[in-house]
Amino acid sequence: MSLPDTSFPAGKDYRSSHTGHGAGLADTVFENGRIYTVNPAQEWAEAVAVKDGVFVAVGSREEMQPYIDQHTQIVDLKGRFIMPGLYDMHTHPDLTLAPGYAGYLDVGLEDPTPAQVKQSILDYAAANPKSEWIFGQYFVHFHFKREGIEADRHWLDSFISDRPVAIHDRSWGCILVNSKALELAGIDANTPDPRNGFIERDGITGEPTGILVDGAYSLIHAAMPPTPAHALQRAYREGIHYQTSRGVVGTKYVHVCENRLDALKVVDDAGDMTLRVEAAISWQDDIFPVRRRWELLAGERHYYRSARLNANAVKFHFDGTHGSYSSYLSTPWPGQSEWRGGLNLTPEHIVDMVVDMDRRGIRVIAHCVGDGASDLFLDAVAEARKRNGPNGVRHQCAHSTVLLDENLPRFKALNVVAEFSPVGWLPEPYARAREVMGEERFDRMYNFKGVLDHGGLAVMGTDWPVSTINCWVGFEAMMTRKNPWFDNDETFHGEAISVADAIRVMTINGAHCMGIEDSAGSIEVGKSADFIALDRNLFELELQGNVHNTQVDLTMMAGQVVWDRNGELSGTPLQAPLNPDNVPNFYDK
Amino acid sequence: MAAVPVTIVSGFLGAGKTTLLNRILNSVPSDKGKGLKVAVMVNDFGELNIDSQLVVSAEQNMISLENGCICCTVESDLIAQLRKLLQLREGRPDAILIETSGVSEPSKVVNTLRYPEFDNHLTVDAVISVLDADQFTNLEGSNKRLAMDQLSVADVVVINKVDLVSAEQLQNLKDNWLFPNACVYETSYGELPLALLLGQQAHHSAQSEHEHHHCDERCQHQHQHHEFYSMSWQSEQPLKIQALKAFFHSLPASIYRAKGFVRLSGAEQQMFLLHKVGSRLSIDRQLNWQGELKNQLVFIAGEPFDKKQLLADLEACVA
Structure with missing residues (x-):
């Protein structure tokens, strides 16, 4: 009996000692490259053969011949400079991108008046009945002063007291919160100031006024729900894809928590993790x-x-x-x-x-x-x-x-x-x-x-x-x-x-x-088939002004071409998932 | 050691801050070491015209003057430079004046001074915003934001170069930019009384005057010298907080400073430090008060004022 094909999701063909090895000889052969291997025993090569995501041959074009059979795809590297993929050992796409993707309140005006800030908070509250916290930006102290309104928790409490509210000042020097937010964050007259900031207090009673400065934000952040999963997933996915477009095959996301690991796992399980990530808790x-x-x-x-x-x-x-x-x-x-x-x-x-x-x-x-x-x-x-x-x-x-x-x-x-x-x-x-x-x-x-x-x-x-x-x-x-x-x-x-x-x-x-x-890390037989094809040869150029803007034409990661800048493999079985149309460009200087 | 008061002077380039700072550096009397030692922090020495005759020593970012004053550049880090000033073995300043350049936000400077690490070491004395009446007519983008930031933290707004604008322009500026109860000081050449800028100067002088001679509104003595009038008040009875706040709220703008300690009804065994500069009034509970429990306030004004009325109004605040 055989099961209909549609009963199962796409399977994964893991390799172990006796299973998971594809049939035939090399899956791909890349020829006509100027391949710098970073292997001292064989610094340069012109072709590589890859099978099951691993280099099975590195050398001259002739040396590839025994690895080619009828299913082997042959790719012309067009004489380009090829080197192993890059490693960025410390970076933070989540911290950079996720807050902007979280769907927090954005008043959306250059110079909002207190009345506009109030209306915006009320609108957000009505539109987001399920998210308890109302967090975002921004208010402008100047306009409160002009109208003789004290920007403090009493002002916020006067129109919203049942849900916690925290809104940044335009210059980002402080955050204004209501009494509910203070209560949930456990901030009262007895809360000590953090080292790099302070809780503004009434001079007579010592009670917090609702203004928290610099390091005191963290008291509110600690009480808020974590950055939403969708924002973390998008941040990681975009960060990974940008890195892939720059030729990175291994990276470290230095600082994660359980929520960030969950997000990374979603990206990985979806097959969108186009490089290797070490996450540091x-x-x-x-x-x-x-x-x-x-x-x-x-x-x-x-x-x-x-x-x-x-x-x-x-x-x-x-x-x-x-x-x-x-x-x-x-x-x-x-x-x-x-x-x-x-x-x-x-x-x-x-x-x-x-x-x-x-x-x-x-x-x-x-x-x-x-x-x-x-x-x-x-x-x-x-x-x-x-x-x-x-x-x-x-x-x-x-x-x-x-x-x-x-x-x-x-x-x-x-x-x-x-x-x-x-x-x-x-x-x-x-x-x-x-x-x-x-x-x-x-x-x-x-x-x-x-x-x-x-x-x-x-x-x-x-x-x-x-x-x-x-x-x-x-x-x-x-x-x-x-x-x-x-x-x-x-x-x-x-x-x-x-x-x-x-x-x-x-x-x-x-x-x-x-x-x-x-x-991994060099182009050698037995290692993960990772390499990048560049638009220039790093050994043949004036370095100043000519390396920082190098373009990566192809990024191959574990035998799969994951980035194809010019679409040279599109329409072939080796078509890459990433190209300039679907990868955000965070830096093009 | 008492906390060192810090005055922050903000304003755009060309507003007249340099004139002000130079006046401070050159006019604070040395008085055989008895005068105030003021440290002036600027972004760049080029902003000052330091008379080389007065320089006693100069390091990379710190210049000491004959009269005990110090000029230093803030460079990249205000916190570090403040720490350095506070840790000076000799010549620790009696007052610090920070000039925020035309590009930095004075609110951030004010916030930094209030970090817990500076508790008991530094206190914000006054935040002065100097505006060039003419420059303020067309502000856009980041300059507009910065102007708002400057004004929103200002205790005293100095409108400089008023001689260069029409009455209508001046009124427009006030209508569009100033807030209710703003303490505004109009001048043509950055001529500000030192007592407005530096609380130490004001209270120091008010005290010595108090010892020798009691001023009243008819007395013009030394007026040219000190450019201000003062009055002090003492009483034993606790005050009603709401009445006290209302009293300060309705003070004439010419009374630009008041400082002292008060007792408040409802907390009779405690003492509160009262500090008024321009439009800002702060009343802060004092921990571990050791002195007498009584009200002591000193008022400082730029022009003669009705002392009898003031005294009567104060007495009405007694619980």
């Missing part, structure tokens, strides 16, 4: 609350695991930023007698945590901007290696903006990846703002080369929205330290690295950072 609640942190860390994270997705990492914020003088340095900040910056957690906490996570096989990704923070983090990893043995998980030192010279050899010795954000490594005002650490530290800033010269693994992250998600800008900057858009020779701190080194950083080093270096 937030150790702290400083960005959003993680309600199931310990369930996830104890093992619930495995529920999300697939060939494309894993959550075997945690991310924590150890120190602050240079912009706010809070990154933790090895010696006091310039002009200060004592202030070395701030640490959010004690060194002892970090040691116990790293040892614990390491034992569980969970990668620790530590936000370490200052050279004091990374020193403490490396100490913690050293302790983990001592207690758990030397072969534990490869941990990740995020940002690594300034490092102590003494720590350069420790990245290799302790098997820790140094992650940098080279997108900002060019002479421009934003980057210059980070020079506040003082001249004596300049030479030790962005020391990609120092880590590499000491045998360590260095990788890059775009850290969107801190900088652009287009990893090619950083790819160029690490090789030039010059501004791609200025026609001058001004260089930024730190030493540039060679094209070959930069390509390793962007490819195989990323695979190491994800723990998949044996199965």
Whole structure:
């Protein structure tokens, strides 16, 4: 008896020792390429053969012949430069995009009056009877003053008191909430102010007025329902697809909670995850609350695991930023007698945590901007290696903006990846703002080369929205330290690295950072068939101004062409799901 | 150590802030170290005309003057620069004046000063918005937004260069931009009484005057010097909060400052710090008050005022 075809959804043909292997020889052969493999044993090739998503042959066109049978598709690479896919080891599409997709209240006027804000809130409340919270933007303090109305909870309460309301000020310096919102968030006269903001209070009674400034928003966010699933799914889907269009085949979404993992799983299950994602569970609640942190860390994270997705990492914020003088340095900040910056957690906490996570096989990704923070983090990893043995998980030192010279050899010795954000490594005002650490530290800033010269693994992250998600800008900057858009020779701190080194950083080093270096990251027989076809040869161009705008013509991920910029495979069995018509372009500079 | 009062001066380029700041730096009397040491924070030293004869030392972003005043640039980070000023071993300023450039939002500066880390170290003394009467007629886009931000946090609105506009233009500006109860000060060349800008200056001088000579409305002595009139009031009895607020609400605009401590009925065992600058009145409960329980207020005005009436109105607030 046979079942009708329509009874079952599309099946998945998983591979194991004895099952899941397709019939015949190679599924595809790509020929006529200038293929830079990042395999030192065979640097260049002209053709590859792929079967079941894996390279089965890499070499000359003739060497492909034995792999070709009647079902093999043959694709002409047209002499283009081919290299392994890229790895962006630190970015945040959810934080960048999801709030805009959440369907929150938007008054939609440039200069709303109090009456217009009120009407907009009432309209939103009527149109959204099921969503308890009314959250959005914005009101304008000026117009309240003009009309002699105090922008406080009493004003909101006067027309809506049964549902929590929170609305941002236009300049985003504060948020106005009603009494119901304060009640649900547990904010009253006794609530202490957060560190980086405050609860405005009546001077006489100490009761909150309904205005919450800067860091005090988080008290409201913690009480609100999480970002809606549809917004997170859209944010991840669009972020993934944009990255794919830029040639990224592996990425890390550094900071997730159970809701974000749910969203990623929806994208993955739908077959829309066109690259590999390592998601790092937030150790702290400083960005959003993680309600199931310990369930996830104890093992619930495995529920999300697939060939494309894993959550075997945690991310924590150890120190602050240079912009706010809070990154933790090895010696006091310039002009200060004592202030070395701030640490959010004690060194002892970090040691116990790293040892614990390491034992569980969970990668620790530590936000370490200052050279004091990374020193403490490396100490913690050293302790983990001592207690758990030397072969534990490869941990990740995020940002690594300034490092102590003494720590350069420790990245290799302790098997820790140094992650940098080279997108900002060019002479421009934003980057210059980070020079506040003082001249004596300049030479030790962005020391990609120092880590590499000491045998360590260095990788890059775009850290969107801190900088652009287009990893090619950083790819160029690490090789030039010059501004791609200025026609001058001004260089930024730190030493540039060679094209070959930069390509390793962007490819195989990323695979190491994800723990998949044996199965991906270079074009070698037995590895996942990932590659990108470019519109230019990186070894044959003037680097400044000509790498950041590289166009990726094809992205192949695990044997499937997932991005086809020019539609060259459309109408063939290899037609790619993504093309410029269905991928948002978040950056086209 | 007492919290250092901070005055914020906002306004567009060309509004006349530089003139104001220079007057402060040059006219705060050094008085053999007894004068006020004012730290002026600007975005760029180029905004000031610092007399090189007065400079005693200059670092990358901090210049010390002979009269004890300090000028510094804010560069990228206000918080760090404030911390630095507060931690100075010597010459910690008595008052800080922050000039917000024509492009930054003064509301953010005001918010930052109120962060818990500055509790007991810094206090917002006054927020002054300087407008060029002529510039304000055509504002659009981000400049319009910024102007709204400046005015919405302003305790005192200074309309400068009034000599350059017609009465009609001036009236239009007021009709379109000012809010009810705004405390407005009109001037032609950025001539503001220091006592309006700096509370320390006002109360310091009012106090020393109090010791030597009691001013009344007929007394013109030192008027040219101090440019203000003051009156102090003391009483034992607690005050009714609503009556007190109404009293301050109806004060003539010329009384631009008042400061002191009050007792309030319903909370007789506590003391409250009262601070009025222009249109802002704040009354804040004092924790762990050690002193006497009595009302003590000082009023400062730019022109003579009816003291008898004021005293009578105050007495009417007694519970």
